[in-house]
Amino acid sequence: MANRSRTRSRRFLKLAGKILLYFILFSVLWVLLYRIVPPPVTATMILDGNGITKDWTPLSKIDPDMARAAIAAEDSKFCSHHGFDAEAIEHAMLRNLRGGKIRGGSTISQQTAKNAFLWQGGGFFRKGLEAWFTVLIETLWPKYRIMEVYLNIAETGIGTYGVQAGAMRYFHHGASQLSPNEAARIAAVLPLPKKRAAIAPSGFTRRYGNSIARRIGVVRRQGLDACLK
Structure with missing residues (x-):
């Protein structure tokens, strides 16, 4: 019985190792x-029941103030971190412990990893995959x-991407003419694109x-977008 148990354990570990290796390579x-x-x-687009409107545009054809707005709103340390903002994560954890609403824990890199390769929602498994893909893209x-x-893939409105x-x-x-x-x-719409509108915004969004x-x-003045030049 003991030998059978060890054999099964070895087979399981061998299979798990192969699956892990294939996943890493893929x-x-x-x-x-x-x-x-x-x-x-x-995945977000596929699961969106409102259709998909998108138009891929190279960053060189997007007004630089759009990237600056994203950095200003979402991730001021985008050019200096390696995918994760330890200070923001710490603040998010403290807010969570106090029962407050978590904001600002995810960097642009993390959001890109989630949007491009994964699905929306929480859970430790999805967060673990997000961390892995964040390391890879960085x-x-x-x-x-x-x-x-x-x-280009962030949701900017109902059924609207990029x-x-x-x-x-x-x-x-077009985005090349943005003021x-x-x-x-x-940028103000990005956190809640289905609930906020960029045209004639009111209240908090404004x-x-x-x-x-x-x-x-x-x-612009502090060169927080220097890595994009």
């Missing part, structure tokens, strides 16, 4: 592919590519957008 190849090829579709992609993918589609939806012109205020409004617009200048 995920690395997947990330390398998306370094060159625009993600054709994501290792295998330049920061420029991370921002490019983020701005800042090009968002700009056309809200302002009737600082328009870029800030789109105040938040105005705050982001002011911080765009800070990002």
Whole structure:
């Protein structure tokens, strides 16, 4: 009986090792592919019952203030961290312990990893995969590519993905023509795209957008977007 048990254990460990190895190889190849090829579709898009409106646009064709607005709103340390913001994670954990609403724990890199390769929602398993894919894109992609993918697959409205589609939806012109205020409004929508609108915003969305617009200048002056140049 003991020998059978050891044999089963060895077989299980061997099988688990193969599965892990295949997953690592597959995920690395997947990330390398998306370094060159625009993600054709994501799990979030597939599961969206409102249809999909998107238009991939190179970062060079997106007004620089859009990336600055994303950095100002989502991740001021984007150019200096390696995928994770320890301080933001610590603050999020403290807020969670106090029963407060967690904000600002995820970096742009983490959000890109989640949006491109995974699905929405929480859970330790999905968070673990998110951390793995974050490490991969930070290792295998330049920061420029991370921002490019983020701005093209992030949900910017109901059934709307990417800042090009968002700009056309809200302002009737392309992302290359975004003003600082328009870029800030789109950035203000990103956390809750199904509940906020960038056009004629009111209440918190308007105040938040105005705050982001002011911080765009800070990002520019302090070179917080230097890794994108």
